[in-house]
Amino acid sequence: MQLLGFLVFLGVAAAEDGLKGWLRYAPLTCSDRCHSNLPSGIVTFNTTTTSPVYVAGTELQNGLQGIYKKNVQVTHKKCNTASSVVVGTLDQYRQACGAVSGIPDLEEDGFWLSTKGSNVQILGQNERGALYGTFEYLSMLAQGNFSKVAYASNPSAPIRWVNQWDNMDGSIERGYGGPSIFFKNGQIVQDLTRVTEYARLLASIKINAVVINNVNANATLLSPTNLEGVARVADVFRPYGIQVGLSLNFASPQTFGGLGTFDPLDASVIEWWSNITAQVYERVPDMAGYLVKADSEGQPGPQTYNRTLADAANLFAKGVQPYGGIVMYRAFVYDHHLNETNWRDDRANAAVEFFKHLDGEFEDNVVIQIKYGPIDFQVREPVSPLFANLVNTSMAIELQVTQEYLGQQSHLVYVAPLWKEILNFDLRIDQKPSLVSDVVTGKRFKRKLGGSAAVVNVGTNSTWLGSHMSMSNLYAYGRLAWNPSDDAEEILQDWTRLTFGLNQKVLDTITRISMDSWPVYEQYSGNLGIQTLTDIIYTHYGPSPASQDNNGWGQWTRADQTSIGMDRTVSNGTRFSGQYPKEIAAMYEDVETTPEELLLWFHHVNYTHRLSSGKTVIQHFYDSHYTGAQRAQGFLDQWEALQGKVDPERYEHVRRFLDYQTGHSIIWRDAINNFYYNLSGIPDEGQRVDHHPWCIEAESMKLEGYKTYDVTPFETASGAVAIVTTSNSTAGTASTKIQFPSGTYDLAVNYYDLYGGKSQWKVYLNDRPIGQWVGNSEETLSHTPSIYLDGHSATRVKFRKIKVKRGDTLKIIGMPDGTEPAPLDYVALLPAGTLD
Structure with a gap:
């Protein structure tokens, strides 16, 4: 994209709520030379206020005013007005201006956009196409792009x-x-x-x-x-x-x-x-x-x-x-x-x-x-x-x-x-x-x-x-x-400039984390073609690998103690691979030629089956889930480096969501790894699965007004057990003496945020308050909430750089609300750079 040097980009805008999406028409300032490249008039060939061509004129007015503070009048049915944007259909243009040449054939909804010459031409095969061309031109202006272009754009399909x-x-x-x-x-x-x-x-x-x-x-x-x-x-x-x-x-x-x-x-x-x-x-x-x-x-x-x-x-x-x-x-x-x-x-x-x-x-x-x-x-x-x-x-x-x-x-x-x-x-x-x-x-x-x-x-x-x-x-x-x-990636970058502005660091950061996001999610949710190992019976959100099997829905993994995956071969399985054309069917039929990212979709193999990396399937699972969760932590770190470069309202919104994702990716990691470790009995070569040296189980703490609770599915709680208040109206307290070396730690607390109440928790160190939070994710996040202690409601909150001495007393007080009994799973004290 060509950005002219005479543009001066404004700093961080006032807080925004996202309602305008990518059509913000956010202000950019530019020199006199810049303004000379802007149209001084708008000509549209339809005066009916409900027509797309008329709407195009209004959008141009609003866009030029919003982006460059330039007031431009709209006229109708005039022709060859110097330094104007001319918008209409090809037929409307011919009727008003005569023959038009040099424009390739336009298909239904297609348009011609030319910024060359004294006028900007936006001509559609129909009025819808003219509106599309107008939005494309405005997208260029909103990104500071004054390129001289002349091209036809037609849809791939109707x-x-x-x-x-x-x-x-x-x-x-x-x-x-x-x-x-x-x-x-x-x-x-x-x-x-x-x-x-x-x-x-x-x-x-x-x-x-x-x-x-x-x-x-x-x-x-x-x-x-x-x-x-x-x-x-x-x-x-x-x-x-x-x-x-x-x-x-x-x-x-x-x-x-x-x-x-x-x-x-x-x-x-x-x-x-x-x-x-x-x-x-x-x-x-x-x-x-x-x-x-x-x-x-x-x-x-x-x-x-x-x-x-x-x-x-x-x-x-x-x-x-x-x-x-x-x-x-x-x-x-x-x-x-x-x-x-x-x-x-x-x-x-x-x-x-x-x-x-x-x-x-x-x-x-x-x-x-x-x-x-x-x-x-x-x-x-x-x-x-x-x-x-x-x-x-x-x-x-x-x-x-x-x-x-x-x-x-x-x-x-x-x-x-x-x-x-x-x-x-x-x-x-x-x-x-x-x-x-x-x-x-x-x-x-x-x-x-x-x-x-x-x-x-x-x-x-x-x-x-x-x-x-x-x-x-x-x-x-x-x-x-x-x-x-x-x-x-180019689509993403256009969206980023239109949505968050032209700051290069913002652009680079959003590009990087967004392009990584699908592979990362796949790593910590489900890989090797095993599908997203979410709960398919309930909300389709959090981890629940067992729900994939033993149901009538057919969304199976066929996981047992020794093996995993759907055999969809013609020779020995469901014959699904034979539904493809000959060359593709042959590729999927053979375990050696099936792409490994789809291995378990097409083949039922032992956990000890070796991949091209030399790893076994089960070790790949363990490693991938740890890698994915680790990479997800980086999304938050990169975003926080943008503070002051994104408006405060949207910065804090995205920061809160990425912070939540850092915690939930760990919940995904541990749930999936614990499930398959428990099922297969094969240990993690890295000795990470089911080994959390910085963890303090809530059920091991001194409990007053709290009681233990067996969580289902078991893998969505550390040790399969959490604690809940003994009543829905009285606070509970969980306390413990810290046995870790003295130092500075990040304090992570895993809890459950259920639908039906807004419990409150407060954390104390030697009776000194160090943090508090409310279980109100149903109001602050977007996913379907849960009424159970499970992988959907499992959540993590983190308090950074807490100075701790061996022997200090850590205390958490949970106040239940409604049907939510202030549940707690565990506490982790994490030295700098440690991911439990």
Whole structure:
């Protein structure tokens, strides 16, 4: 990016709450020469206030005023005004100014941006494209980039959707940023201000449709009152070039419409859906279409009547065809009552088994929406083989901005590098180059429809997603949906400059920790392709490796005392590897050619199996979890070096989250390592696992008003035991004489922060207070809270540089609150540079 030397960047701005995201238009100052490079006028070719071109003019006005304090007037339908930004469609430009030359062909939503010559030209194939070009130009200005450019930009695919999992009561399934911006108490909210702000953010990253309700849909959205509300929402999105889509509950004709059936081939059902669709389009003539989840995780679907998935999809597709709508039909269909004792059973097989034989039977406006991996948004999965098995059917890749299995925004995980690995994977269909990105965009099989959808569970929190840093994932999704070949690090750096400013140290630090974040999370959560070893039964957040097995969900590791991993080979396993094209199948079939980062996904091996490093699988587990937790500590150290270079409000927010992550990464490390050590009986060669020389167990302290408590799962407490107050109304005290050498220590306290109360703890050294805290993570962090003592609620607080003498008395007083009994696990006194 070219930064001109006549720019002078302002220092740290006033505190910000994150509401503006990357559209801050933060002030930059520049010399007279700089101002001479700024436009002195804005010309837009549409005077309708609800048109994207008119909105583009307003954005330019606000951007130039915000960034460079330059007031610029907007005029309409003039031509060749010197030193102006000219915005409109190619047709509008031709009508106002005559023929235009030198512009390559533009596809739908594409645009031409030229900063060369006396005017800046931003011309779209349609008005949406003109708005996209405007945001791209403003992004340049906001980054101090005055490069002379002239280029056309076209989308990789026509489908660039986001899916909200918002419920009618205002809650959000897997939402970590507060309640819904769309719904409350069963209806559309009255105040749609936040929806307008969301529309700006989505348009700026070239998203063209949003499904506003949960895929586990509530049929009451189809009531006349709520459809009127949907129309109001669509009116807000329309000026930003964004269409609204709706998730449907398959059983609606019966549960909401009063019919005796929801059979997709029944004439009364077909008529009922036709009438509903007419009512929707009467209110929202440009509705994008429907999203359908059926026959999965207890949701109703066509299998109730022995109908095919194509029968179901085509029912809706025929209904929306006259209106130009499409149907996104999720491939997330599987039996969640599988039998783990059956060696052949495998949830990963489901998508191909359900959909492959239907290839070519779907209407042309049906798009199969396929999760990037065959399970469920794990930290690492192979590419879904379904992408290689639908030659005659349009597809879209489903990604997840909301970090359901990846730390739920309380952990920093920049996901774009993971997405890039998926998009760049070559499936070698028919032994020809077949990048996933080319398959899903329609290029590989010459399909007109295709693209991507992402689960983006924004809420009313001013950070939108619950964490300032997680917004990088939303920004990156939009960029990659438009152009999958964009570089993940370059995307991140653009987002960083737009979000946090142009300070080089800030840029370098955020780049470094964000690019490290996914590999680090993988190291301390689950590696070698074993998936994210989180609790899949409860909140999908903290560690619980045992929950992966002995359940019907099919998200298994098959771990026993001697071995681990899913055998997905054709020769001896679930035959999943055979779902891939020949070359890829052969690679995964052989344990020697399977990439080690996916070893345990495809093969069941002994813990003593040797990797290319020479380490055994179990030693790799131990080492990786220690390395990951150690690297996570560095995120906080690097961020704290930015104090004074980031505005105080956002600096403290990110610092608090990274501080929490340092502690929870240790909880992950110890839980996973203790579980597999206990299961396998194989010791850690480094003698670290289950060996904590600086640890004082809470149950070993002198207890008054506290009692011991056996924690489940056992590995989420040191020694499997914690302490809780004997009553929910009386304080407890845990004290001990320190037996460590005199010196300066960091004092770490591991405790449990349960939902249902805000306990308070105070720490004393010889009756001198040295620290205190409140168990209020449900208000200060973003992840789903827990009502149990477990890996979700396990938390750590640290007090630095405490001077201690041997024989001093350490005392912790816990005051319970509500149903939270001030639980404690252990205390660690850590010499400088020591990670327990």
